[in-house]
Amino acid sequence: MTQFLLSVxxxxxxxMPSEDEIQHMYASVDAFNRRLQETRAWVHAGGLTDVSQAKVVDASAGAGSITDGPFSEAREWLGGFWIVEAADLDTALALAREGSAACHGPVEVRALQGE
Structure with a gap:
């Protein structure tokens, strides 16, 4: 089995979705999460706080610095993720399709190195 990162x-x-749409998405994601757990594909998952709350730590050149805000100015950002175990890329893509439908957003699929 290979582990894949499914990033939302x-x-x-x-x-911005309405409150009713948000509650529907939460319920859909919860159902998807339960299915992942029941099929033993689940490794870990989580949603992230708003990108405006990000901090960047850079100790690559010594003592390091901490700055407010996202690492880069971008028009797209990571909002959450799943780490799943799947037999192959096609299986991971099928899971990503379900996750995308549940959270109403695009999901990128990438295998973890060394898996």
Whole structure:
């Protein structure tokens, strides 16, 4: 089995969903998470706080610095993720399709190195 990162992306300009839509998405994601757990594909998952709350730590050149805000100015950002175990890329893509439908957003699929 290979582990894959399924990352949920948000785009600048995306309309904010209504409260009813948000509750529907939460319920859909919860159902998807339960299915992942029941099929033993689940490794870990999580949603992230708003990108405006990000901090960047850079100790690559010595003592290091901490700055407010996201690492880069971008029109897209990571909003959450799943780490799943799947037999192959096609299986991971099928899981990503379900995750995308549940969270109403695009999901990028990448295998973890060394898996």
């Amino acid at each position: 992306h948000h785009r600048e300009g995306d309309a």
